Amino acid sequence: MNAIQNDARDRVKQNQAVRKRRVLMTIGSYLFTYTCLMICYFNGILDFQYTLHFLIATFLINGGFYLAFHLGWNLKLKDHNLTEWQIICSVLPAIYVLYFIEDNQARSALFLIAIIPLCYGILDLDTRRFIRVGLVFLLSYVVLICSLIYFKEGFINFDSEVIQAAVYLIVVLQMALIGGFISNLRASLKRKNNELNKAVDRIGELLNIDELTGVNNRRFLMQRIDEETKRSERKGTAYSVCLLDIDFFKKVNDTHGHLAGDEVLKNTAQALVKESRSIDCFGRYGGEEFLMILPETSLEGAIHKAEKMRKLVKDLSFSQLPEDKSISISIGVTSYRPGESIKETLARADDALYKAKEDGRNKVVSFASE
Numbered sequence: 001m002n003a004i005q006n007d008a009r010d011r012v013k014q015n016q017a018v019r020k021r022r023v024l025m026t027i028g029s030y031l032f033t034y035t036c037l038m039i040c041y042f043n044g045i046l047d048f049q050y051t052l053h054f055l056i057a058t059f060l061i062n063g064g065f066y067l068a069f070h071l072g073w074n075l076k077l078k079d080h081n082l083t084e085w086q087i088i089c090s091v092l093p094a095i096y097v098l099y100f101i102e103d104n105q106a107r108s109a110l111f112l113i114a115i116i117p118l119c120y121g122i123l124d125l126d127t128r129r130f131i132r133v134g135l136v137f138l139l140s141y142v143v144l145i146c147s148l149i150y151f152k153e154g155f156i157n158f159d160s161e162v163i164q165a166a167v168y169l170i171v172v173l174q175m176a177l178i179g180g181f182i183s184n185l186r187a188s189l190k191r192k193n194n195e196l197n198k199a200v201d202r203i204g205e206l207l208n209i210d211e212l213t214g215v216n217n218r219r220f221l222m223q224r225i226d227e228e229t230k231r232s233e234r235k236g237t238a239y240s241v242c243l244l245d246i247d248f249f250k251k252v253n254d255t256h257g258h259l260a261g262d263e264v265l266k267n268t269a270q271a272l273v274k275e276s277r278s279i280d281c282f283g284r285y286g287g288e289e290f291l292m293i294l295p296e297t298s299l300e301g302a303i304h305k306a307e308k309m310r311k312l313v314k315d316l317s318f319s320q321l322p323e324d325k326s327i328s329i330s331i332g333v334t335s336y337r338p339g340e341s342i343k344e345t346l347a348r349a350d351d352a353l354y355k356a357k358e359d360g361r362n363k364v365v366s367f368a369s370e
């Protein structure tokens with residue numbers, strides 16, 4: 001559970017980092033717009049104070065979004081990216097400064113630059129939300145023109161502004177449709193990638209799971225014992241192994257049938273895997289043999305664990321067997337010796353298991369690492 005929670009926290013941090021980078025990209029694009037405003041200033045069609053107001057508003061708005069992402073305030077809202085709000089807020093400084101530009105052609109050209117933030121919607125917005133944001137842009141332009149007509153009578157040509165508004169409407173709608181289509185494609189691709197990743201993870205699980213018992217298979221056990229050996233060499237910690245064998249399993253198959261044998265294997269494996277710790281690794285080693293890898297466990301601790309497993313299996317009951325029929329296991333226990341090979345460790349565990357069966361079965365026998 002802790003690993004899942006840590007992964008979730010890491011994903012949130014990564015997403016927040018991406019959102020903050022987008023804000024910094026937005027600030028960079030505003031600097032290009034500010035350069036155009038300075039050109040207007042040097043050509044005498046815009047007072048410097050309004051360029052300064054634009055710059056201050058830009059940093060305040062984007063600084064607010066950056067702070068919201070940095071402190072995680074956006075995670076309390078439905079839209080974690082705040083894309084709509086960022087695009088809508090971006091038009092406010094532009095509309096403000098356009099009101100004070102003393103040239104109709106320059107104002108019309110700069111409004112096209114103000115539409116650029118709509119492109120960021122491709123990263124997140126669907127068609128419906130894209131159209132909604134586009135209409136806000138057009139409404140802002142209408143408010144601008146109405147203000148100019150009311151407060152600066154005779155400054156603009158009404159007919160030309162109607163034509164420009166119609167052109168902007170077409171441009172914004174086209175951007176909304178195309179951008180929404182691209183955004184939907186991205187969302188669909190993301191869903192398919194997630195499905196593919198889940199399928200790959202599932203295939204990986206199936207490759208490591210024994211089909212009959214549902215526990216780890218030999219392939220996975222060998223990977224884990226190799227990892228544990230490297231960790232032991234690196235950190236100097238001990239680990240132990242328990243090699244288990246179901247007593248007289250062939251007789252169960254011969255007397256009660258293979259269905260009974262399958263049930264014994266499956267129920268025994270499931271009972272033992274529930275007995276293992278989260279750091280332990282239990283699986284089917286082959287046939288009726290199972291292996292338990294016990295990280296950071298001494299030989300004494302492994303012996304105690306083996307005795308618990310032996311008693312647990314002795315108390316199990318099976319629907320395919322007579323009520324008075326019980327199953328027992330023999331267990332060979334050993335601990336890893338620094339510097340030796342995995343083959344040597346498992347061979348010593350196998351020798352201990354052979355000794356347990358030779359001494360009458362239903363026993364735990366341990367061989368010290370030295």
